[in-house]
Amino acid sequence: MTQGRSLQPRRVFVIGATGTIGRATVRALVQAGHEVVCFVRPGSAALAELAGATIRFGQVTDAGSVARDGFRAEPFDALVSCLTSRTGAPGDAWAIDHAAHIVVLDAARAAGVKHMVLLSAICVQKPTLAFQQAKLAFEKVLIESGMDYSIVRATAFFKSLSGQIDRIRQGKSFLMFGDGTATACKPISDDDLAWFLTRCLDEPGRRNRILPIGGPGEAVTPRAQADRLFALLGGKPRFTRVPIALLDTIIVVLATLGRISPSLAGKAELARIGRYYATESMLVLDPVTGRYDAMATPSTGSETLFDFYAQVIAGERSVQRGEHAVF
Template sequence: MKVLVTGATGLIGSAICARLSKDGHEIVAAVRPGSRPLPMAVGRIAEIDVAKAAGPEAWVPHLKGVDAVVNCVGVFQDNPRDSTRGVHVTGTAALFDACEKQDVRRVVHISAIGINRHQASAFSRTKLEGDKLLMERDLDWVILRPSVVLGRAIFGASALFRGLAALPVLPVMRGTGPLQVVQLDDVSETVAFFLDPGAPARVTLELAGPERLSMGEVVATYRRWLGWPPARVFTLPDWLTALTYRLGDFAGSLGWRPPMRSTARKEIAHGAVGDPSQWTGVTGIPPQSLSAALKARPASVQERWFAKLYFLKPVIFVVLPVFWIATGIVSLSTGFGEGMELMRRAGTGLLAAPGVVAGAIADILVGLAIAWRPAARYGLYGAIALSVFYIVAGTILLPELWNEPLGPLMKIWPILVLHLVALGILEER
């Protein structure tokens, strides 16, 4: 079959592309324009911004020759880059309409567990609305509602669990519900099952793991898998929990996608649990427990690297913007006189004041670019270029700075290395 997979670069979408390709299906991967990296297991790339695909005509060109659609696209929380309503309702409704018009009968739709029981946020409300829109269509639809999805590939909550597992003291938040985590391989296997021509249609299934675990138990399981002793547990005070979510929302407003945002706080209070018996009864797929799945794939040193780097990444992307912005502000205020003196020593004459101001503005712009996710890569390149410029200019105009006790030029080298590290860990998935 030729299968259109939306959200093909995401955690679930990329795994489904690989699974279906292994079965011999031809994959058309629908991705956001400019998405990288792209799945290898695809025959064709269809670039489309789902949130802006307001009518079926946006999808029709991508559905030519397609036999089935697997809709994996999803947005956890609204931010300048993402719209829950645009993706879960407007864009998917247009896709379902186009499937009807093009006679693409089979549609497998990835939703979320528990949204029929509670709608705590825009995420769950719009997800449920999208489910209902599909149910109204004259299509052979299948709606799968997975719990928190975990696998070797990681993003969002699955990455957070590994990062928490690296902490010697585990911060536990009050008011979190139980989880029946489900394995990514089981989700992919289920999608493959429903693409069989003889598979049932017009069914809704909850995909949940076989055991109920607290967040602390999930993290402890990962910590054992990574080969580390049990962590001490520390219960976060409510004010610190609230601050954590607010900081996550602030990062989201800058285009980043941290898992700890207000949507997570609302949704996690209900947990992510369900009854997997119907799923197994229909498909014959027994869900794996977390411990059994982890035992089947021993942890590597790269897994431990990722876990230890997880919380260092946000620290790096806070420190670097603050460093550059603060440097610029100091140069324009309390350090202006010292900057002027350096420029005079360099023999710049009348260019001293404009030079100090230009350097300060450049520093601030670089810091702002690093802080804003869509421009972060360009900001890091700009920071590296600016650092190299300072080294070259300082060496030519004031070579004695290499001999100063505080090493103003020498310290640029570790700063350069930190920017290269930031570039290396910038990608989120």
């Protein structure tokens, strides 16, 4: 996807540039005509995909490194963050989703940055997990900082909903919770989200706002995902229904054992994350009714999840799954 160039090119500092959304966002920023500086960890992969941007190395959790190796006492107009914790475990979440962002925000203010575009997540509307609470805590810091902000709460990504393509190719069943219709989302592609983030720099109506966003089309349930995959692959639909009670039992067991084993405590949190995604829709939550509302969830872009499925199956695209992928 290619969109128009910005009428006001800016100097933009980017963190989280090497993730899948980060790489797409850097591409969009460069195509829009911005001067982009990416601050990445030494040894980071995928640097070739950051063509057109300046790459600087350092530690995002270290205030000295951010100032010395990142901003270098140079002026910047905007800060864009696609940075997120890898696992969502409590220690990781509070270190990255909260503390590291505060470090970079402080350095950005010293560099004269007037606007921050923050990629958050739509699931923070109902914060029961550590990474959601950490993200919300930083959102509050940003809002109260006095800097202009655009907080983009995105719905599900294509990569997180593509983990069962190979299962079905192998003739296996589609795993789902209940009948697969209790939850829904409006999946968004990397490129569509990247251009939404990029356009936040130019559109005054996106400043000082929290912006929930999804992809085009109707909300999609797990059952709808399964039906389309079986149709594309030509197989007979087969389903394995996983009871939520099984996840609850696993969480209790891991949490109990986690009292003596930190590694098992971490696995208990990952199981809680899995349960959350299995039981909560990634749509705008109506604060009055407590129900998720697909109609109230804004859409952007042109690529649908089912377009992506067809391209992956045809060998035209690949799936790069993250830590929060379902199944």
